[in-house]
Amino acid sequence: MKFLFLCRFNLCLLAVALSGCGKSGQSASAGPPAAIQEVGVVTLTPQRVAITEELPGRTTAFRISDVRPQVNGIIMKRMFIEGSEVTEGQQLYQIDPASYQAAYDSAKATLAKAEATLAVDRLTEQRQKKLAETHVIAPQDYDTAYATMKEAEADVALNKASVETAQISQTYTRVLSPISGRIGRSSVTEGALVTNGQTTALATVQQLDPIYVDLTQSSSQLLRLQRELNNGQLKSVRDQNAAVRLILEDGTEYPEKGTLQFSEVSVDQGTGSVTLRAVFPNPRQILLPGMFVRAQVEEGVNQQAILVPQRGVTRNQQGQPTALIVGANNKVELRTLHTDRTIGENWLVTSGLSAGDKVIIDGLQKVTPGAEVKSVALDADGYPVAGK
Numbered sequence: 001m002k003f004l005f006l007c008r009f010n011l012c013l014l015a016v017a018l019s020g021c022g023k024s025g026q027s028a029s030a031g032p033p034a035a036i037q038e039v040g041v042v043t044l045t046p047q048r049v050a051i052t053e054e055l056p057g058r059t060t061a062f063r064i065s066d067v068r069p070q071v072n073g074i075i076m077k078r079m080f081i082e083g084s085e086v087t088e089g090q091q092l093y094q095i096d097p098a099s100y101q102a103a104y105d106s107a108k109a110t111l112a113k114a115e116a117t118l119a120v121d122r123l124t125e126q127r128q129k130k131l132a133e134t135h136v137i138a139p140q141d142y143d144t145a146y147a148t149m150k151e152a153e154a155d156v157a158l159n160k161a162s163v164e165t166a167q168i169s170q171t172y173t174r175v176l177s178p179i180s181g182r183i184g185r186s187s188v189t190e191g192a193l194v195t196n197g198q199t200t201a202l203a204t205v206q207q208l209d210p211i212y213v214d215l216t217q218s219s220s221q222l223l224r225l226q227r228e229l230n231n232g233q234l235k236s237v238r239d240q241n242a243a244v245r246l247i248l249e250d251g252t253e254y255p256e257k258g259t260l261q262f263s264e265v266s267v268d269q270g271t272g273s274v275t276l277r278a279v280f281p282n283p284r285q286i287l288l289p290g291m292f293v294r295a296q297v298e299e300g301v302n303q304q305a306i307l308v309p310q311r312g313v314t315r316n317q318q319g320q321p322t323a324l325i326v327g328a329n330n331k332v333e334l335r336t337l338h339t340d341r342t343i344g345e346n347w348l349v350t351s352g353l354s355a356g357d358k359v360i361i362d363g364l365q366k367v368t369p370g371a372e373v374k375s376v377a378l379d380a381d382g383y384p385v386a387g388k
Helices: 003-030 096-135 138-169 219-230
Strands: 037-043 048-065 071-076 091-095 174-176 180-185 202-219 242-248 257-265 274-280 291-308 320-326 332-336 338-343 347-349 358-362 373-377
Touching: 037 320, 048 180, 048 274, 096 138, 202 219, 202 257, 202 291, 219 274, 242 274, 274 291, 291 358, 358 373
Parallel strands: 037 373
Antiparallel strands: 037 358, 048 202, 048 291, 071 091, 091 174, 180 202, 202 274, 242 257, 242 291, 257 274, 291 347, 320 332, 320 358, 338 347
């Protein structure tokens, strides 16, 4: 009896255990479904974007003039401070004028003598003319008097030219600045002998406001720009004095904007590049000739640009840029992109995305293509869009 009782008790325990296991399995299979992942998306809209290109360049003076003597002589005085501002016509040097003053006085005296001789010859010609008309003298006598008068007139004209030449030489002893600008160091001092036509300049004057910036652009960049303009991807702005910004050698931005002036019509055979010239205001003369700068040149305008935040773009194993978007039925789709350049914190996308696409920029690491997600609209800065 005791044995039967123990068997029945064990059978009951086994039944209870089996019953509990069945309930546990049933409870596990009936658990709640997995939660749908929430992602932040930005909806793409076409934008008007100015396309710029960063080019290297160097500054060049707007005007440069070497100061050279036009007469021979000894420098008596230097009349400027090196490195100062000079104005057009300002006297810079004084060459000893004594010999040129003497030549000028001599030329004036010779002219006066020739004018006196001309006066006598004119009176003689008038008297001879009256006598010839009354046949008192032979015609050849009047012809001689007339020729003598004409010769005296020629002598007067010649001596007037000599006076002017002497006066010009005397004026050239005052060496003047040909342009307004900043003058550099002087290559001569008082007492130095200078000559007309010498190869060494006495000083150099440079106009620095405004100032030129010569930029170099590769021929491949130029071809790409022309192709985009011809295809209608860009609208040209170069014919409208395109704006140019400068980045200085220390990384700071130059406060003044410049304008593009012209582009060379030929490609440099050594560098494979073309030269662009821009002009900048330089009132405080921050820019000096020879400085290296980087210029941001506005090349054109894309009226329908698609910009994607950089954090929404990754790269696959082949190095191609990709993006995840929320497509139909809230399913994640993978898109392979073609990007042109960065503009601020965005990629300029030329293919792979279109207006209206919802690009995932928040929660990329938590989803895979084909997964169902719940999208939250964000602005370009990553903040939720009110009412969406």
